[in-house]
Amino acid sequence: MLKIYLMTIRLIIFFLIITLIEFYAFQAVKTFTKVRWVQWVYLVVSIIAIAFIAYQFTKFDRSVGQTKMTLITLGVLLLVLIPKLILTLVLLIEDVFRLFSGVYLKISGTSTDSFLPERRKFVSQLALGIAAIPFSSLIYGMTLGKYNYKVIRQQIFFPDLPDAFDGFKITQISDVHSGSFDDPEKIEHAIDLINAQDADMILFTGDIVNTHAKEMLPWISIFNKIKPHPYGKHAVLGNHDYGEYVTWKTKKDKQENFENIKALYGKIGFDLMLNTHKYIHKGEDRIALVGVENWGVRFKKAGDLHKASEGLSKEEFKILMSHDPSHWDAEVNQHPKDFHLTLSGHTHGLQFGIEIPGYFKWSPAQYIYNQWAGLYEKYGKYIYVNRGFGFHAYPGRVGIMPEITVIELKKGKNVV
Template structure:
């Protein structure tokens, strides 16, 4: 009850300040009335959708739209509120000083709000508003091919120049534009890599979400050294209430089958040897293992029979696995490929100069390449989207990694 009361209070404060901005910019009664009615209708719709969320169904297009509407409505208004709240603090201090120090006692104790401050607040609020609109209309399908060279002094000679295409976090249940998805598949095929690796989350929850997209993803060409995948946390169907354990297990089996239906070899705590010429590397794939999520991955089982010296690439969905288990594992995994974070689908990236997202406050490795003591992890920003139906600043990614023999020049 206390949480609900605090939430209502915060909403009332945000709406109060937002209305002050509108009122300061225009005094047209019909416009102000329309604004109030529209705001109440939006809040009512969002509240209704959240109160009627069905845990037996999970995320739907409607719940994603509701979250998008929530962010679109309240993020700009929160900015407005912060600016006007700071101005009110200034007005209060200024009025107090004037009242007790100034000789002019006729001065108002609380000075009038300045219109230009409201205009500044409105301009600032337009930034997240327009960004979120862009993210929901264009950003979510603004695929970027990101190419990355990684140097290893002990890379087998035959694998110098070996290329890997990585995709992750498809979340097919969120898709709504076949043309854009087909365009992304074409981008994958254009890379002409030696091998393609898919690091999990083919659906949001249900296997049936992929039904309309199987033929589309089957268009990914057969790569010379294979197509491999691992499971992500969403593939286990653990975020909804199932009618029975049997139904949950059936869905899980169907999801595992999906990877085979799009011609990927699903690796369940196992490894495969990739041979090129007289050399070989080990590709290791584990089930999901996350510090805050399901811990089904088994590095010991997956690397059984491999020596420390053999060159190894590990596929593990959640990058938190790297610091928790992978880096201190006696088998020495040279390169780890992960996804999961999506870069929170929100942030700022200026390649080579600046990278920021709220995701970095949750994950030490959240997007791109990281190195520790000669071992590397690459975190793919995700192919699809989940929860918020868009991407702002952190775009969907197709990664192309080239393995190079030698020491990094960086």
């Protein structure tokens, strides 16, 4: 009974908030233009969008999980909600000033036809102008941004890097989320970019699908075009590879899907590392490549760093693949075996933010993860967080573009 009561209260609060947002958004439109047909078009479009979103939410099936339609629905939700929230905020601020102005005029005895002064057209114009920025950005992200692949090159210096590995190049990809793809030509272009880097080794740090192994089947032939690398193609699992975010009919179904997902990595030529390590030999020298299953502060903890590094010494140079960067602060960077470089993904940079390379970087992701995009150093150890190859939930990218990372190991003084 209490559960139903709380759910009812939440629904009432939700609808009150939506009503408030819609009221203020319409006030902005009404102040901006007195043309009735424009106002009616706005109302009709808003009603259709809200009805579409509400209907799609009722159709969501937890046994299926994310689909192309849920991606579209979330995109429409953000397109509708974020600009209108901005309109609401600006007009609420104006209403505070209108209220104080009305009180002052009343106390001072100044004659006025209405207690509250009229809304100023300039304020509504300003609000609509500001709201147009995220609206157009979200449209761009859903059409062009999601496939606007960037190759990001990063040199990292280590004083104890074995001599033979000075200049060793690693390509990293992460968070493919193949179930979200809808443009084979764009994916082929991304694969061409990967091959053009001529790296020594390629590492894939997890999340090959959103949930189901079948999502990757249409894309296997394209990903098989990733050419062999001299020192191999290696991968680890991400949190989405475990099928944790849907309701399964039986445990057997879930396990079968998990086994099929693990097999996918092999089908595209990657050696999947499950809490283990291997040596990469070059000339007379070697480095250790360590791969753990997903381990996250908020998500599945299947990774076993102790098992994966068993037999390795503190002095050996080690590269760790661990999908979730929260693993680094929680366990990795103070581990007694000294993991020199950790490669992660997972955050996608929240697929939304502002980046001016070398000068400025911001995303809401930074309020969730200490390390969320790019290179970080602590205690003389490094983590690089890839911004992700694909997209999930929101069907686009704004400011934080899909990434192909090329890391060059250099022997020398530590610098960031």
